[in-house]
Amino acid sequence: MTKVAIITGISSGMGHAAALYFHENGFEVYGGARRVERLQNLKEAGIHTQKLDVTDKISLRDLVDTAVAEQGRIDVLINNAGYGEFGPLEEIPIENAQKQFDVNLFGVDRITKLVLPVMRRQGYGRIVNISSIGGDVYSPLGGWYYATKAGLNMWSDSLDLEVKKFGIRSVIVQPGATKSEWSKVAFDNAKKNLTENSPYEPLFDKVENLVSKMSGNTTSEDLAKVFYKAATDVKPKRRYFNSITDHAVVAFARTLPGAYKGIVSKIIK
Incomplete structure (x- = not known):
């Protein structure tokens, strides 16, 4: 039986790579993104x-x-x-902070609520929530982002306890620094959020400068394999x-939260 995966945010980066990797490994993949013009190669791939x-x-x-309607089941939600x-x-407008939660946390909740009844009827399902090491570590300027990822971690753990008895599991993937557009978007937003003559x-x-030096060698393709493992591990x-x-x-x-905070403070001093 062909397994079915739904993946959100597939226009670039990890989501794009994951859509291709799951498809190459036999999944029927359904996904989307706001930038539909960047989905053409995925559509051509099947x-x-x-x-x-979201x-x-x-x-x-x-x-x-x-x-x-087309497959009769949903095995995995990424x-x-x-x-x-x-x-x-x-300086971040509260409206921007609310949008951050609306996308990163409440959007996850919205689609999960639509998928859970399907998974419960079939007696199986895997929900893979893409968090970040930023759910546990932090730096200046990312407070609202880190808050959404910390919230996602707790949300996922609570959900797992609630749905495990139905054969459904909710797990977290925590990527670190990855070669992608993510940091550019984050710091473009930071520039927009700085007020004139900001202190x-x-x-x-x-x-x-610190983040640019920590970009690392991890690729989106590397993370796609982690997504797949999280989605398919028997245990x-x-x-x-x-x-x-x-x-x-x-x-x-x-x-050692105190030691971690002390190190970050020294780095940015």
Whole structure:
């Protein structure tokens, strides 16, 4: 029996790579993104694509209904869509902060609620939520982004306890620094959120420089394989990391929060 995966945010980066990787490994893949012009190569590869906005219930319902009507089941949901609303907490408009939660957390909840009844009827399902090491570690200028990812971690853990008895599991993938458009978008947003003559401009320069040096060698294709493992492991783990380094950083920040904060403070001093 062919398995079916729904993946959000497939126009670029990890989502794009995951759509291709799941398809290459025998899944019928349904997915979408706001930038439909960037989905053509996925469509040509045999992936079912459509315009998708995780803040729009109608487009989410359309995606789920299409997958069920055509395939009769949904085995995997990859909640990948998200972005970084960076900037000083003092200067980010509350409307932007609300949008950050609407996309990164509430959008996950919206589509998951549509998929859960299908998975419960079939007695099986895997929900893979793409968080970040930023759910446990942090730096200046990313407060609202980190808050959404920390919230997603707790949301996923709570959901897992609620749905496990139905044969459904909810797990977290925590990517670290990855070669993608993510950091550019995050710091473009940070620039927009800086007020004129902002007292945080020197901090912005330090943090942007720090992040640029931490880009690493991890590719979206590397993360696509982690997504796949999280979606197909017979005995799923609570958390999935791409590298030992990512896992170690999270463990350090959680175990020694004071030491972690002290190190970050010295770096940006």
